[in-house]
Amino acid sequence: MTISRRKVLAASAAAPVLLAGGTAHAAAPASIHIHSERHRGEIDRKIFGNFIEHLGRCIDGGIFEEGSPLSDKHGFRKDVLKAVKDMNVPLLRWPGGNFSSNYNWRDGIGPRNARPKRLEMAWGTVEGNRFGTHEFMDYVEQTGSEPYICLNLGTGTWSEAQQWIEYVNGNQDTAIVAERKKNGRDKPWKVKYWGLGNEMDGYWQMGHRSAADYGAYALEAAKLAKLTDPEVKLIAAGSSNYRAGSDWIGWNRTVLEYLKDYADYISLHLYVGNTGNDYADFVASPIEMDQKIETVAGIIDAALATRTDRATGQLSKDGRKIYIAFDEWNVWYRARGDGQRGRRILEERYNLEDALVVAGFLNSLVNHADVVKIANLAQLVNVIAPIFTNDQGLFLQTIYYPLQLFANNMKGNSLRLLTQSPTYQSKRFDKVPYIDASAAMDGNRLVLNVVNRHQDQAINVVIGLEDKRFSGSVQVSEVNGPDIKAMNDFGSTLVSTKTRHIDASANTLTYSFPPHAQTMLVATLS
Numbered sequence: 104m105t106i107s108r109r110k111v112l113a114a115s116a117a118a119p120v121l122l123a124g125g126t127a128h129a130a131a132p133a134s135i136h137i138h139s140e141r142h143r144g145e146i147d148r149k150i151f152g153n154f155i156e157h158l159g160r161c162i163d164g165g166i167f168e169e170g171s172p173l174s175d176k177h178g179f180r181k182d183v184l185k186a187v188k189d190m191n192v193p194l195l196r197w198p199g200g201n202f203s204s205n206y207n208w209r210d211g212i213g214p215r216n217a218r219p220k221r222l223e224m225a226w227g228t229v230e231g232n233r234f235g236t237h238e239f240m241d242y243v244e245q246t247g248s249e250p251y252i253c254l255n256l257g258t259g260t261w262s263e264a265q266q267w268i269e270y271v272n273g274n275q276d277t278a279i280v281a282e283r284k285k286n287g288r289d290k291p292w293k294v295k296y297w298g299l300g301n302e303m304d305g306y307w308q309m310g311h312r313s314a315a316d317y318g319a320y321a322l323e324a325a326k327l328a329k330l331t332d333p334e335v336k337l338i339a340a341g342s343s344n345y346r347a348g349s350d351w352i353g354w355n356r357t358v359l360e361y362l363k364d365y366a367d368y369i370s371l372h373l374y375v376g377n378t379g380n381d382y383a384d385f386v387a388s389p390i391e392m393d394q395k396i397e398t399v400a401g402i403i404d405a406a407l408a409t410r411t412d413r414a415t416g417q418l419s420k421d422g423r424k425i426y427i428a429f430d431e432w433n434v435w436y437r438a439r440g441d442g443q444r445g446r447r448i449l450e451e452r453y454n455l456e457d458a459l460v461v462a463g464f465l466n467s468l469v470n471h472a473d474v475v476k477i478a479n480l481a482q483l484v485n486v487i488a489p490i491f492t493n494d495q496g497l498f499l500q501t502i503y504y505p506l507q508l509f510a511n512n513m514k515g516n517s518l519r520l521l522t523q524s525p526t527y528q529s530k531r532f533d534k535v536p537y538i539d540a541s542a543a544m545d546g547n548r549l550v551l552n553v554v555n556r557h558q559d560q561a562i563n564v565v566i567g568l569e570d571k572r573f574s575g576s577v578q579v580s581e582v583n584g585p586d587i588k589a590m591n592d593f594g595s596t597l598v599s600t601k602t603r604h605i606d607a608s609a610n611t612l613t614y615s616f617p618p619h620a621q622t623m624l625v626a627t628l629s
């Protein structure tokens with residue numbers, strides 16, 4: 104298991120160790136040193152992506168509700184669309200998830216009333232297919248997101264996958280392109296991101312295979328995809344199954360051995376939960392994301408280092424890259440388990456501690472901006488989601504706010520911070536820093552995001568600029584609430600973002616970060 108960068112920094116900084124609920128912050132100084140040119144990598148906005156699946160009320164009854172007075176003429180819920188736009192979603196993955204592993208895209212095209220109803224076996228319902236490829240493409244046009252389509256490499260054939268790409272991106276005089284035109288879309292959509300199946304390492308997946316079988320199958324699908332449209336970027340299905348006895352490292356290694364000449368990304372999935380009601384351990388969960396990313400980044404490097412040129416047999420020097428697509432991540436543990444079949448499923452209700460974990464995951468993604476170039480929160484509406492609806496309206500769950508802050512502010516270059524923080528020991532992790540941070544520099548604009556994991560103590564942090572000065576007003580946005588279990592509901596918002604401004608003009612700023620809160624500072628530097 105790799106040691107996370109955060110743990111190394113925290114340890115090397117030799118900061119005092121506080122027990123949760125221990126001594127006062129005055130005894131435990133913390134600091135974040137920032138150099139505006141100590142870059143980690145450019146932040147790809149697609150790491151703030153999201154995901155919609157034909158599952159419960161995510162699509163049907165979430166973004167799409169035909170006949171509702173709240174919907175437009177296409178059936179899209181206008182209130183949901185506004186909340187999605189306000190969250191600034193750069194990339195939207197569809198149609199699953201587990202759903203995609205038995206989805207035939209042909210069921211979702213043509214006149215809506217003529218589309219077949221099919222048994223939906225991933226989540227135990229009947230799929231009406233009224234939302235298909237055209238509706239998805241219309242939706243991303245409205246939200247301003249880039250589309251990302253997950254192919255069926257479970258029960259689907261190579262031809263079905265190839266023909267879906269041709270239908271969506273083709274421009275030649277073929278029967279499939281003519282069919283798209285007949286269905287009302289003349290120009291190709293040119294969808295760039297295509298997933299080579301979903302969670303194929305999971306025994307629960309329809310069409311689950313061994314790593315070698317999946318690698319060999321996905322390789323042929325990848326060849327067909329790139330022959331159909333050389334511009335497509337392909338996401339191989341990496342690990343999602345971390346249960347005891349599963350060889351998740353071996354899965355990623357084998358898959359990359361097969362796909363290292365064709366995949367542009369390898370996906371990772373991670374869901375966490377507070378099943379033992381242990382706040383200190385739960386809020387440290389983003390360390391697991393750090394560990395997964397750093398382990399798989401090493402596996403990618405190893406795979407790329409052994410590529411050979413087919414013509415010469417020599418080691419390849421073409422500089423090919425493979426990135427990580429963390430295309431499902433979230434807190435998910437309450438609405439989980441065998442009972443999750445049917446219509447109102449996975450309707451997780453989030454509290455403040457969940458929002459802090461989400462903010463920590465976002466810190467992790469930004470802190471690995473050199474290797475993670477796509478990430479998708481699972482999912483957008485109702486199903487383990489930041490937006491929650493009923494037939495009269497919606498409310499924004501606690502986790503909406505960190506997502507919104509990151510997607511709207513964090514851009515430019517991710518900075519390597521030197522963070523010194525008091526630490527604590529949790530059930531799963533040693534030396535968990537109370538102060539968890541990430542930052543970005545875009546021109547002369549600094550964005551610093553801090554999660555203070557401490558449940559009841561503010562922590563003073565000296566923010567030291569090594570090569571710049573603050574130049575006036577600093578915007579401070581805080582996601583917080585009365586206590587870690589505080590939740591939002593219809594008509595009641597206990598957790599949200601509050602924004603104010605402070606002044607700073609020197610090269611240091613000491614800020615007292617409040618307990619159990621996410622705080623984002625946005626400053627202009629000179």
Ligand code: AHR
Nearest residue numbers: 199200201202301302481
């Ligand atoms: O996001 C919910 C489900 O979690 C997805 O369908 C699947 O990919 C994962 O197991």
